[in-house]
Amino acid sequence: MSASETALAQLEACLTQVVQLLSSLQTENGELVEKIEKLKTDLEEAKKGNNSKDQRIEQLKDDRLKIRAGVEKIMRKMTALE
Numbered sequence: 001m002s003a004s005e006t007a008l009a010q011l012e013a014c015l016t017q018v019v020q021l022l023s024s025l026q027t028e029n030g031e032l033v034e035k036i037e038k039l040k041t042d043l044e045e046a047k048k049g050n051n052s053k054d055q056r057i058e059q060l061k062d063d064r065l066k067i068r069a070g071v072e073k074i075m076r077k078m079t080a081l082e
Helices: 003-081
Strands: none
Touching: none
16 A cells, blocks of 8 residues: 555545544534523523512512501501590
8 A cells, every 4th residue: 555545544534533523513512502492491481480470579569568558547547546
């Protein structure tokens, strides 16, 4: 086997390895893209859950203030009756 044939065989072997590595990386990239999309979906769902909880907290704060105002009004009336 001549030097050029040996070099050609080595080049073919290297190219085969590169193609295999590229294929493996493309597969891994596809899996990572799927994971990223799932994480984005999970994040959006978590944000929606947090927004809903934040709205509920605000509603509870408003309710508490209304109840407090009602109790203070009742206390003023009771004080006036004494």
